[in-house]
Amino acid sequence: MTAPSARAKSGADLRIRPAGPADLDAIDAIERLSFQGDRFARRNLGRLLKSASVCVLIATAGARPAGYAALLFRKGSTRARLYSIAVDPQARGRGVADALVSAAAACALRRGADRIRLEMRPSNKAAQRLYERAGFTVFDRKPGYYEDGEDAVRMERRLSRMKAGGRGA
Numbered sequence: 001m002t003a004p005s006a007r008a009k010s011g012a013d014l015r016i017r018p019a020g021p022a023d024l025d026a027i028d029a030i031e032r033l034s035f036q037g038d039r040f041a042r043r044n045l046g047r048l049l050k051s052a053s054v055c056v057l058i059a060t061a062g063a064r065p066a067g068y069a070a071l072l073f074r075k076g077s078t079r080a081r082l083y084s085i086a087v088d089p090q091a092r093g094r095g096v097a098d099a100l101v102s103a104a105a106a107c108a109l110r111r112g113a114d115r116i117r118l119e120m121r122p123s124n125k126a127a128q129r130l131y132e133r134a135g136f137t138v139f140d141r142k143p144g145y146y147e148d149g150e151d152a153v154r155m156e157r158r159l160s161r162m163k164a165g166g167r168g169a
């Protein structure tokens with residue numbers, strides 16, 4: 001799977017594809033570089049990569065892993081949950097996350113979801129801008145959701161088949 005708009009923006013050849021167990025080392029490294037607390041243990045990432053109810057996508061720029069996203073599905077639910085997204089610090093600011101969110105939306109649509117939800121720290125301004133650009137809006141707040149007591153903001157994006165691949169769809 002290629003993300004044409006992101007390929008044009010990023011200097012390198014940006015590609016997005018479904019991740020598998022062979023991508024564990026790369027995703028674990030990106031995770032460690034991206035989060036201090038609230039980080040996935042390696043064995044949990046391994047489980048995500050093997051689960052049929054999770055769509056894990058990996059972005060590569062040239063030969064280098066650049067980022068990943070994990071989207072969860074629940075039986076009987078049309079809501080997908082964007083569980084995690086992270087980009088290698090060296091690859092940030094070039095549209096990798098935008099491309100991952102677009103690919104996650106396409107994956108959600110293929111699997112029959114009609115919306116994506118996520119939780120986010122309101123202090124994470126890069127994430128907030130990313131999600132707002134991609135068409136997510138706030139619908140709720142969970143007080144004290146994170147380990148350190150910070151609230152979570154809950155965001156949602158409705159999906160439409162017409163706009164599946166586009167930015168802000």
Ligand SMILES: CC(C)(COP(=O)(O)OP(=O)(O)OC[C@H]1O[C@@H](n2cnc3c(N)ncnc32)[C@H](O)[C@@H]1OP(=O)(O)O)[C@@H](O)C(=O)NCCC(=O)NCCS
Binds near residue numbers: 124127129
């Ligand atoms: C949040 C995160 C995923 C964003 O990743 P990213 O790939 O840098 O995001 P994008 O490149 O798509 O967008 C980032 C910025 O680069 C800008 N950008 C995108 N393409 C660009 C280009 N070709 N040239 C210049 N700037 C560009 C975007 O407009 C955006 O600017 P802004 O933040 O000032 O609005 C990343 O910062 C990260 O991994 N953070 C740590 C983990 C994390 O917080 N995850 C989210 C948890 S909810």
